[in-house]
Amino acid sequence: MREQAETRDAVWERRTELPLFYASLVFLAGYAVRVLAGDAHSLWRDVASVLVLVTWLCFIVDFLVRLVLSRQRPRRFIRLHWLDALVVLLPTLRPLRMVKVHDAIQAKHDRPRRGLYPRVITYAGLSSVLLGFSGALGIYHVERQNPSSPIHTFWDAVWCVCQTLTTVGYGDVTPVTARGRLIAVGLMTFGLGLLGAVTGSFSAWLIQVFRREGEEGPPENGSSPGAPQ
Template structure:
């Protein structure tokens, strides 16, 4: 059995620990927002956890880069990972750490073959709803004209924004809140497209499977019909070859198809005279 490359082995070994760190990041990011009056110790601890998780993903990127045999191609094909690693270093904002961590988690999850598309989409929806709600609440709560003041308002706004319904009862008023809204709307449209494409691909695969089965049955019927025709031809050929043999077994002077009848009564006497006898003495 061929040994797997070191990069693949590293990715498989670190997948679960990195996902656990992502959950820790979610908790650390949510606590200061849900509990705004938390102590400074709790806030600092959450901030340290956020930076530690980001540093772990950055270290993972560097290790994979060192383990690969084609580093330039790795950088070209994983440029989003590089952006996610560099992004929080440009400006120490919690929102940038959130975006970079989400990008890194998504990239690592996509590399895992055992995670199916439906699971990935469901996890993306839950993650975007949660982080979108927390992010918009953190930037809109202190806005003078903002109308998203509670976590319930933020979750409702995230649902209506991701589904592109937009009731308008809650809307961001700050520039950063509107940036979050744009990202959430684009993400919702993209996820809806992925789900629709997945369902369409399932139906197409199902129809193709039925079509292949129908074509297989048609080919089997045509093959059986050809065999029946060949058998008929062989039977006809055998019948034609048997007729001359039957004609050679007939007595001379008889026509084919004429069965010889019983000899006349005088034929026995004639036969005796031909042998030179005159009868029994």
């Protein structure tokens, strides 16, 4: 029934969405160890490197399997699934698939699908946290070796990412390397999108609430509900 109504690549995607999300967290943890634990024992850094490599291979295998199951030309498949192709190249962008992950978790626990506004806010919030952490790791990784960079610690990178995602931009801590600025541009782009999604959804929700309250408001003659006429 349900699987018969779905295409094979859709069934594969549904079944692997949660495992690959957990794999992305493992990837992020391994990458964090590689970046932040520079003085740690070489064994820990080697283990982290293996975790990063294995999870990255999982993303590549998943993309290739979906390509084969879809029976589409590679160029067309990549055009229709450009975000998935981008995630294969940059696994730290996996949080951008948070909408499908959230729906997969809801379906796994047989929970009804949430409304549009809670889903958008949940997606934007989780995506901002994970993307912000990934961006801070990336900026710190490429900036810490540059003597002219104001980013000397991981917390400097976190502060820079917070300014970028919220579009505040104090300018006191900014990347100076080409790769660091490229990461910042990506965060600016996604930050504007996430901020716009949250702001628009919250505004629409407020309008809906006020409209509902207006429809349930007091009678036109000004008397309070239940008062004697």
